[in-house]
Amino acid sequence: MKHLLLIIIIASIYSRGVSQESNKSDAATLLKELAENGCKCVDSIDTYNKSKDDVVKEMSKCINQQAGAFQMGSKLMKIDDLKENAEVINGKKQINISIDVNENSDEYKKYYFEVERCMMANCSSLKEKIANNEKQSAKSLSENKKAAEFYSKGLDETKKENYKKAVEYLEKAVKEDPEFAFAWDNLGVNYRRLNNFDKAIECYQKSLEIDPFGLMPLQNIAIAFQYKKEYSKAIEAYGRLAEIDKNNPEVYYGIGNVYATNLNDFEKGLDNMCKAYNMYVEQKSPYRADAEKMINTIFSEMKKQGKEEEFNKILKANHISSN
Numbered sequence: 001m002k003h004l005l006l007i008i009i010i011a012s013i014y015s016r017g018v019s020q021e022s023n024k025s026d027a028a029t030l031l032k033e034l035a036e037n038g039c040k041c042v043d044s045i046d047t048y049n050k051s052k053d054d055v056v057k058e059m060s061k062c063i064n065q066q067a068g069a070f071q072m073g074s075k076l077m078k079i080d081d082l083k084e085n086a087e088v089i090n091g092k093k094q095i096n097i098s099i100d101v102n103e104n105s106d107e108y109k110k111y112y113f114e115v116e117r118c119m120m121a122n123c124s125s126l127k128e129k130i131a132n133n134e135k136q137s138a139k140s141l142s143e144n145k146k147a148a149e150f151y152s153k154g155l156d157e158t159k160k161e162n163y164k165k166a167v168e169y170l171e172k173a174v175k176e177d178p179e180f181a182f183a184w185d186n187l188g189v190n191y192r193r194l195n196n197f198d199k200a201i202e203c204y205q206k207s208l209e210i211d212p213f214g215l216m217p218l219q220n221i222a223i224a225f226q227y228k229k230e231y232s233k234a235i236e237a238y239g240r241l242a243e244i245d246k247n248n249p250e251v252y253y254g255i256g257n258v259y260a261t262n263l264n265d266f267e268k269g270l271d272n273m274c275k276a277y278n279m280y281v282e283q284k285s286p287y288r289a290d291a292e293k294m295i296n297t298i299f300s301e302m303k304k305q306g307k308e309e310e311f312n313k314i315l316k317a318n319h320i321s322s323n
Helices: 020-043 052-076 079-085 106-122 124-130 145-159 163-176 181-193 197-210 215-227 231-244 249-262 266-283 288-304 308-317
Strands: 004-010 087-089 092-100
Touching (some): 020 052, 020 124, 052 092, 092 106, 106 288, 145 163, 163 181, 181 197, 197 215, 215 231, 215 249, 231 249, 249 266, 249 288, 266 288, 266 308, 288 308
Antiparallel strands (some): 004 092, 087 092
């Protein structure tokens, strides 16, 4: 199957001169516009009762749509730079531009990752939706109408960042139905945002008593322990998550973050972060950009310690290029 697209352009059509600075500015503007288009696509994704893997696949399609356009547009912006080496045919300069549209090629990935980074930095709904772990189980929701109503109001207040009000509604929801797992999950999230980590952990534990396989409370309880500076408990919590969801890159990202950020063990932090990075790439998750950023931060710290060689060894062991 061919993945190479060849564009032939007669150079005489394009007479305007474009500086390198102008090209960079145009490319940045194009990237911003395409990232905004991608964000609108993400906004339209319905996450209700979907696994994170399913949501990530839909997000990847949104990014792919914009990556191809960015690849094409970026290459066309460099036409004037290519004129000097253009082939002359029938008195006219002809420019051949090849575009590798194979999604697994290094060229395509370069443009895909640029769009992905821009969207991760500027599209709030991207992170909100990818963080959604609320795939239903038997006791996830409630048949109690009052509990469901309080839950809905709590979610509305959460979206408005009125966390205290959200807690009030969600407390009423779990009082009406003590086995309402999603209500306990979101109550924990709001307590955490109010820096009440003990209450957050209590809520997550309640949820896990109802549904021991709940991904949202398992992941969030680890984060709450990290905020409490109980780092060994945070790592243990990520370990429990791995037992249930062994292919979840959040396990390795979380452990890597604890080691690097909180324990200053950059070697263990890097090794785990590399594993998370590779999983994100394989799953086409936009969180790849966060892992990439953390790896760069770890590099800066290891460089200060004169451990660049060790850094490169760990990357090589995880089949990641340092270039």
